[in-house]
Amino acid sequence: MKPFRFRATVNGRPVDLPVDPRRRLLDVLREDLGLTGTKEGCGEGECGACTVLLDGRPVNACLVLAPEAAGCDITTIEGVAVEGRLHPIQEAFLEAGAVQCGYCTPGMILAAKALLDKDPRPTDQAIKTAVSGNLCRCTGYVKIVKAVRLAAARLAREEGAV
């Protein structure tokens, strides 16, 4: 099929490249842009490993066709750290021990970011709901919830300091 011009903003940078319209956003990110931090798990929208933010909203990149993401502001795990400094959510995941095998982690962190961008003081129930589309087989979610809670507290303090 004739390629279309995929124009979007990925992690703050403009992207413009020819893409077969049958391909998924996940393939464009991983294969064309080399952003392999986004993981493919099930490939059918059930595990959440490929979660990225599309205009701030968490989506399964395996279920989004590339043309649907054209013109959008896309954030992958590579765009979460700012100028080489880990985002407070990433710091909190490290500190709380919320990472084991790591395969769900990029999607988990983006789901958490989408939550905290909207709801800076979430309840544990809200945190569990926000990551309920992201399966983790290692942690039992205990330390993931703890990490998001910790990140929320830190972000609130940073906000307070500004």
Added chain:
Amino acid sequence: MKKRGIGVGCMWYGIGNTGAPNPAGAFLDFLEDGTVLVLTGCADIGQGSSTALAQIAAGELGVNIEDILVVAGDTGVSPDAGATSASRQTYISGNAVLLAARQAKEVLLQEAAGVLGAAASELGLGGGYVWRGGERTPVTVKDILARCRQKGKLTLGSGWFNPLTTGLDEAGQGVPYATYSYATQVAEVEVDTETGKVSVLRLAAAHDVGRAVNPQAVEGQIEGGCLMGIGYALLEEVKVDRGRVGNPRYAEYILPMSLDAPEIHAIIVEDPEPTGPYGAKGVGEPALIPTAAAIANAVADALGVRFYDLPVTPEKILAALTAEGDHKSPDE
């Protein structure tokens, strides 16, 4: 109607198979700048073995964990460590790394003994210094490393560990493991007698791990095991129909997700194992073993009906409650 129940599950689990050879090896190089290179065949699949092995090397050599570089599971350069399976790596590869560290340490202590006019057996390493009889000497580990290099001595170590292979007798019996981990878990559940749904409200999981080399990682293993155990108890069943898996996707093979996760209280019990590195045993599989029993017992406590096959699904619960109701006379 919602009914609550509490159940207990206990287990013991063998660590370090002895029925067949079960070795692991490690190489270690204490470099001149004070960093330590550890080569191990132990594959870290997320349980945190590379961190635990770095901690063991750091503890033995008295350096910071930041100074340890672990190269793990690269068959091009690392010695065999067997599989990351059977909850064996902390115990077996941990011992291999400990022995490798001791060998390199012995070279340093011999050299330090000459400098301090002491016997090597009186000396130790800690915080970057040489210690003598529990007191810090002014001699640094880097001084000793430099002296070794001036003499052309390399500070290398290699180690391997194999729990004594006992084999099996004619009846296929013997001493199957080097040591055992023990655990008890308690589950509190709520069963909806109308829908048959079981909610696990709380789990307490006490695990004897010998010694927790990395307590946060041990907690992570226990918490993860508990949630996997909930899946085993209540949800997960591979349906095979004439050789085909009938439910090969997450929409059909249901795993516990974040909203199913109860309060989990991981309790670390430390009864040091004399043959383990710093007393450590294993926790990976034990974390999941007693959970289903604890939950099934809690369901029995709530309903007064016992279930003998897993998972205890709402369908099975409703069928059992209906059958029980049928046995009762209407006026009961």
